[in-house]
Amino acid sequence: MPNRIVIVGGGAGGLELACKLGRKLGPRRVTLIDANLFHVWKPSLHEVAAGTLDIHQEGLSYSMLAHDNGFTFVFGSMTALDRHARQVTVSEACAEDGAVILPERCIVYDDLVLAVGSVSNYFGVPGAAEHTLSLNGPHDAEHFRLRMLKLLTLADLRKTHDPEAGVGIVIIGGGATGVELAAELREASEVQGRYGYPRLDPLRDVRITLLEGAPRILSPLPARVSNTAMRLLADRHIAVHVQCRVTNIEADRVVDAEGQRYPADIVVWAAGIKAPAWLAALDLPLSKGGQLLVNRRLQVEGYPNIMALGDCAACEYADGKWVPPRAQSAHQEADYLYRALLARTRGRPVPDVPYVYRDYGSLVSMGTQTSVGNLMGNLFGASWFVEGLLARCMYVSLHLLHHRAVLGAPRTALLALARYLVKRARPLVKLH
Known part of the structure; x- marks a missing residue:
């Protein structure tokens, strides 16, 4: 019986791992489980939310990827784990009317990789779960986009009798997601104004208002990156409030610790993430933050045939330093597990080398024309500041590298060319 590898979660790391293993081992040995039917690179969700990226063109079908890369795709959510029988339970899949399309299933594994990503961490703020939107997945981003279009339409209609009518957007969290979304929304709003909103x-x-609890936005990055991002946001007429601790969120406003009220028609939560709560039911070792606790070989402590990568895994790579929840981390971890699992499946010795996180720097998109960030990180003990068109080209290249990993170089090149041509034949934002 061939060694069966089951990967749960088709995000950046899980999908790249499935594609690489599938091309080597085939569908009988590699299975990917995901609750969605298509994949969108998570760092681009702010573009989907703003409408500058069409989810229906950008989304890659898991079934198509499975066929082309030689793995088996199972549609559904993981609901249970039986470590003794070495099997996971996958939920039934239902249509919109509640009719069952696929029944509950059990998938047997020899090696299991959990790559289930993260969800929003509201830190107990009253009203956050009820009155905010987050960009945890493609459906969240598309929901935001449609709601934004509705609010713009209503505001434009109200302008006939209310000169102050408009749309108030409050983004809580000045990390990369919050900053990128604010910049993208401003750029999209200027384009949308030309398409059917003449009064706005x-x-x-x-x-657009951005609230951050730390002394500066993008606090994990060098101060120069933060200061440049602040300047670019100010140039785009985006109000930024730092050292602002949100204490309550209502249906139409956000309240901070000083009693300041920020009127809002739509509130986005981008202030933190955590591992999915259902991981606690698997009876596996967890960190204080609820992540799966893994060793330097990305194996869950005490269970060498269960591995984890990405946002759901807590891995200490140096004394007191933990692998950060970034796309580059998931990519590196997928590469590491690919080599280890391929060797194990082929009966070869697994390389006795622990996983080491390497920081290659961070790039933050500030719209379709520019980006800002630092390169190389701690690779050579230096940090190089980049801004403008060069940084934007590098940012786009990261997306293309992910596509190359799952589609191959020729198809990625064709896809990039097709996107370039389509953008010149259609509106610059998605309006339907």
Whole structure:
């Protein structure tokens, strides 16, 4: 019986791992489980939310990827784990009317990789779960986009009798997600104003506010990156409030610890993430933050045939330092597990080398024309600041590298060319 590898979660790391293993081992040995039917690279969800990236063109079908890369795709959510029988339970899949399309299933494994990502961490803020949106997945981003279009339409209609009518957007969290979303929304609002919203002034009537609890936005990155991002946001008429601790969120406003109220038609939570709560039911070792506790070989402590990568895994790579929840981390961990699992499946000795996280720097998108960030990180003990078109080209290249990993170089090149041509034949934002 061939060694069976089951990967749960088709995000950046899980999908790349499935594609690489599938091309070597085939569908009988490699299975990917995911609750979605298509994949969108998570760092691009802010573009989907703003409408500058079409989810229906960008989304890659898991069934198509499985066929082309030689793995088996199972549609559904993981609901249980039986470590003794070495099998996971996958939920039934239902249509919109509740009709069962696929029954509950059990998938047997020899090696299991959990790559289930993360969800929003509301830190107990009252009203956060009820009155905010998050960009945890493609459906969240598409829901935000449709709601934004509705609010713009209503505001434009109200302008006939209310000169102050507009749309108030409050983004809580000044990390990469919050900053990128704010910049993308401003750029999109200026384009949307040309398509059917003649009464709205994007800079005045689409009011974007970014709230951050730390002394500066993008606090994990060098101060120069943060300061440049602040300047670019100010140039785009985006209000930024730092050292602002949100204490309550209502249906139409956000309240901070000083009693300041920020009117809002739509509130986005981008202030933190955590591992999915259902991981606690698997009876596996967890960190204080609820992540799966893994060793330097990305194996769950005490269970060498169960591995984890990405946001759901807590891995200490140096004294007191933990692998950060970034796309580059998931990519590196997928590469490491690919080599280890391929050797194990082929009966060869697994390389006795622990996983080591390497920080290659961070890039933050500030719209379709520019980005800002630092390169190389601690690779050579230096940090190089980049801004403008060069940084934007590098940011886009990261997306293309992910596509190359799952589609191959020729198809990635064709896809990039097709996107370039389509953008010149259609509106610059998705309007339906």
